[in-house]
Structure formats: C-alpha cells, structure tokens
Amino acid sequence: MAVDGRTRSAKAALKRKAKQEVELRHKVRDGITxxxxDLMLWNEIEEAGEALQLLILNADPVAALSQAAVELPSSPPGLIRHHVRPGVLDRLNEIAESLHGASQKHVIKLLILCAHAAGPEGSARYLHIPRHEIxxxxxxxxTFLNESLRELRKDPGDEHFAP
Known part of the structure; x- marks a missing residue:
C-alpha cells in the first residue's frame, strides 16, 4: 500500500532533524528566482536546493561582491526555500562574514548573480560537484597486494576463469 503525503512528510522531517538540517527562506526579487x-537549466540541475548548495560550496566571495552594484529590473518578490546541513550553513555564514557581515539572503543573491553573469558555460565552475581524489x-x-596473495594461497581454486 502506498504511503500518504502526511506520513512521507513526517518521515522526511525526522530525517532532517536527525541530520540537523535547517530550512532557509530568502525573500528575493523575481529576477533572482x-x-x-536559468542556472539550473544550463547546468542540468533539477533541485533548487542542490544548485544553491553547490553555489555556496564553490563560492568565490570576491567575484560575488563584484555583482553587488548590478541593477535588476523591478519585479515582485519571490521566495527561495532550501534545507542546509551544518557544514553548508557554516560555509554560508563564513561567506557572509567575508562580505562584511552581509545577510544570508544577500549572499545567496550575490552568488546567483555572479554565476549567472558568467553565462551558460562559465557558470559550470560555480555549480560543479566537488570530487575527492583518492x-x-x-x-x-x-599491504593490499600481499593480503590478496595470501588469500589466494589459502584458496587457490576460484581465480581461474572458464574459457
């Protein structure tokens, strides 16, 4: 039987609480949304929360600050909602502090403006997924080779393949 929406929402809320996620809401002008x-379309990202998290993780505060004077066309406000975990929230607050104590909303707006100003190809650097090289x-x-050889000596029958 399918789970109803309330049950699914309650389960998601429990997971968010366990992972200490915080919901952020930013009232921004419609041009920002x-x-x-556009950024999500250009970089094939389906979730706004994922795009915002990548913008925060890959942020370049100096480049973002250069967008502070950009004029946006007058439009009604929109609301950007997303959930962040403690590490991303710390990074967002770090960026805000480096921008002379800017608000989280202002930082989000500047990061979006900066990435958008880079265009479809240039915005990829702000929205790439950081990968760790192992x-x-x-x-x-x-040690791995020696342990593998030791295991093969103990049971040598299974390393042969049928022709």
Missing part, C-alpha cells in the same frame, strides 16, 4: 532557474600510498598498495 528566474536567474536561479590516492593510495605505496604501503597501502603493497
């Missing part, structure tokens, strides 16, 4: 939609040391590689 359209720019975020490099095994020589000692770890040698």
């Amino acid at each position: 359209q720019m975020l939609a 490099v095994f040391s020589e000692n770890v590689s040698r």
Whole structure:
C-alpha cells in the first residue's frame, strides 16, 4: 500500500532533524528566482536546493561582491526555500562574514548573480560537484597486494576463469 503525503512528510522531517538540517527562506526579487532557474537549466540541475548548495560550496566571495552594484529590473518578490546541513550553513555564514557581515539572503543573491553573469558555460565552475581524489600510498598498495596473495594461497581454486 502506498504511503500518504502526511506520513512521507513526517518521515522526511525526522530525517532532517536527525541530520540537523535547517530550512532557509530568502525573500528575493523575481529576477533572482528566474536567474536561479536559468542556472539550473544550463547546468542540468533539477533541485533548487542542490544548485544553491553547490553555489555556496564553490563560492568565490570576491567575484560575488563584484555583482553587488548590478541593477535588476523591478519585479515582485519571490521566495527561495532550501534545507542546509551544518557544514553548508557554516560555509554560508563564513561567506557572509567575508562580505562584511552581509545577510544570508544577500549572499545567496550575490552568488546567483555572479554565476549567472558568467553565462551558460562559465557558470559550470560555480555549480560543479566537488570530487575527492583518492590516492593510495605505496604501503597501502603493497599491504593490499600481499593480503590478496595470501588469500589466494589459502584458496587457490576460484581465480581461474572458464574459457
């Protein structure tokens, strides 16, 4: 039987609480929400929360600050809602502090403006997913090889493949 919406929402709320997620709401001008939609389209991102998290993680405060004087066309306000975990919230507050104590809303607006100003190709650097490179040391590689060979000597029958 399918789970109803209330049950699903309650389960999601419990998960958010366990992971110490915080919901952020930023009232921004409509032009900003359209720019975020453009960024998501250009970079094939479906969730606004994911796009905002990547903007925060890959933020360049100096480049973002250069967008502070950009004039937006007058339009009605929109609301950007997203959930963040403690590490991302700390990073957002760090950026806000480096921008002379700017509000979280102002930082989000500047990050969106900065990435959008870079255009479809240039915005990819602000929305790339950081990947960790795993490099095994020589000692770890040698230990792994020795353990693998030791296991093969104990049970040598299964390393042969049928022709």
